[in-house]
Amino acid sequence: MSGPFRNPAPGPHPHPGTDEFPGTAREALAFYRSVLGGEVTISTFAEFGGGGVEGADPDGVMHGQFDTPSGFTLMVSDAMTGTSTVTGGNLALCPFGDDPEQLRGFSTGLAEGGRVTTPLEAQVWGDEYGAFTDRFGVDWMVDVSAPA
Numbered sequence: 001m002s003g004p005f006r007n008p009a010p011g012p013h014p015h016p017g018t019d020e021f022p023g024t025a026r027e028a029l030a031f032y033r034s035v036l037g038g039e040v041t042i043s044t045f046a047e048f049g050g051g052g053v054e055g056a057d058p059d060g061v062m063h064g065q066f067d068t069p070s071g072f073t074l075m076v077s078d079a080m081t082g083t084s085t086v087t088g089g090n091l092a093l094c095p096f097g098d099d100p101e102q103l104r105g106f107s108t109g110l111a112e113g114g115r116v117t118t119p120l121e122a123q124v125w126g127d128e129y130g131a132f133t134d135r136f137g138v139d140w141m142v143d144v145s146a147p148a
Helices: 025-036 046-052 100-111
Strands: 017-021 039-044 061-067 073-078 115-122 128-133 139-144
Touching: 025 039, 025 061, 025 073, 025 100, 039 046, 100 115, 100 128, 100 139
Parallel strands: 017 073
Antiparallel strands: 039 061, 061 073, 115 128, 128 139
């Protein structure tokens, strides 16, 4: 994609994305940035002539991209006018690694205002693991690798 949106390196890259936000994509991007750090780029429906959808909110997010300092990219948009929104339930975003302080902070911050389904704690396989749905209905799983 040209313009302000970018891939971090040449070639195709899978990026998690959702177009299910019911007019809250901009708020969700700001929230994720406040917890995870990084940069947000937004293009509105108005910038693309309404996105070809009659009645689209001109200020709604047609293309939103969030890039974290660690290289994670999330693409979001507001739901198109006339479509139903169903968020969560079939895909979870999973930050993982070996920095317990950082990952615990992500888990605490992202879960604020959401619903914790599995508290972040030591599991039988040795890692710390937790799962929750954030305040925007997006499912997350956090895994802190066990020390080697």
